[in-house]
Amino acid sequence: MNKQISVVIPVYNEEEVLESLFQRLFPAMDELKSTYEVIFINDGSKDKSLEILTKVHSKYPDKTVIIDFNKNYGQHMAIMAGFEQSSGEIVVTMDADLQNYPEDIGLLIDQVEQGHDVVGGVRVNRQDKKWRLLVSKLHNSLRLKLTGIDMVDEGCMLRAYTKDIVKQVIATEENSTFLPALAHSFAANPTDIDVRHAAREEGTSSYNLYKLIRYNFDFFANFSKAPLEFFTMLGLAVSTISFILFLYLIIQRFMHGPDAEGVFTLFALTFFFIGIVLMGLGIVGEYIGRIYEEVRKRPRFIIKKY
Incomplete structure (x- = not known):
């Protein structure tokens, strides 16, 4: 029987917080007075997360679905697997770390019932480190300018x-x-609402500075050609400046003769231009790599068992 609501929750090394999640999530869903299922995706956890999820499935066999990946594929692929197995008319996503409040799920459901096809949570008084808030602010600004996807808080997974x-x-x-940006690009009537945000009480975030930078680059490579267009314009500008410099050095040579100092200038400029070319090739390589991944048609994830 299809459920009215499906809640999709990726789990990666969350053994310390899962019991607290269960104690709050199921009562919050019961209060909605709707049929529901909770789909937990064990994303290659190395701790006892799968063991704990198996126990909760034994306790709530009609309300839970457990998907077990054979290795870690990342948050968005885990959610995609949950989407594929969901049967609900409304699908809610949230993180397992309880920085999202399960009690706020009802707020999202109300907005969908009012006619919105995508409802994004906006974290009020975010309990994150300052550098993460800065990265998020810069990302949101660039996303709107480069992709036209207007989302208030893309990083909030309570949606x-x-x-x-x-x-x-x-x-x-x-x-x-x-997924949040992809779904938003398909939406005809999206909206955003304020939701609560708590500091992480147990465990550590899997997103470090490198992963966040990588996330931002990957995002723009997936939704925009702006990096390629930027280097096209930069290449045009550098070519123009190089031609002007060439004319200048030719004139200098005829007017003042050979100048040894000019050799070092040319070396510096050459290294600079080579650096730009290598960076441009790297960006082109990122796009080609994505094309390569798509045309191989390999499975996006492998599920060991449900």
Whole structure:
């Protein structure tokens, strides 16, 4: 029997917080007075997360679905697997670390029932480190300018989608994707609402500075050609400046003769231009790599068992 609500929760090394999550999540869902299922995706956890999830499935066999990956594929692929197994008319996503409040799920459901097909949570009084807040602010600004995707808080995983939006996301069959932005790009009537945000009480975040920088680059490579367009314009500008410099050095040579200092200037400029070319090749390589991943048509994830 199809459920009215599906809650999709990726789990990666969350053994310390899972029991607290269960104690708050199931009562919060029961209060909604709707049929529901909670889909937990064990994303290659190395701790006892799977063991704990198996126990909660034994306790709530009609309310829980357990998906076990054979290794870690990342948060967005875990959610995609949850989407594929969901049966709800409304699909809600949230993190397992309880920085999202399960009690706020009802706020999202209300907005969907009012006619919105995508509802994004906006974290009020975010309990994150200052450098993460700065990265998030810069990302949000660049995302709107480069992709036109207008989302208030992309990093908040407490979100709700209609079944039609979920089907469109699944149909893309992309190997590298960013689900909140992808779903938002399909939405006809999206909205955002304020939700609460708590500091992480147990465990540590899997997102360090490198992963956040990598996330931002991957995002723009997936939704925009701006990096390529930037280097096209930069290449044009550098070529123009190089031609002007060439004319200048030719004139200098005829007017003043050979100048040994000019050799060192040319070396510096050469190294600079080579650096730009290598960086440009790296960006082109990132795009080609994504094309390569898509045309191979390898499985996006492998599930050991449900």
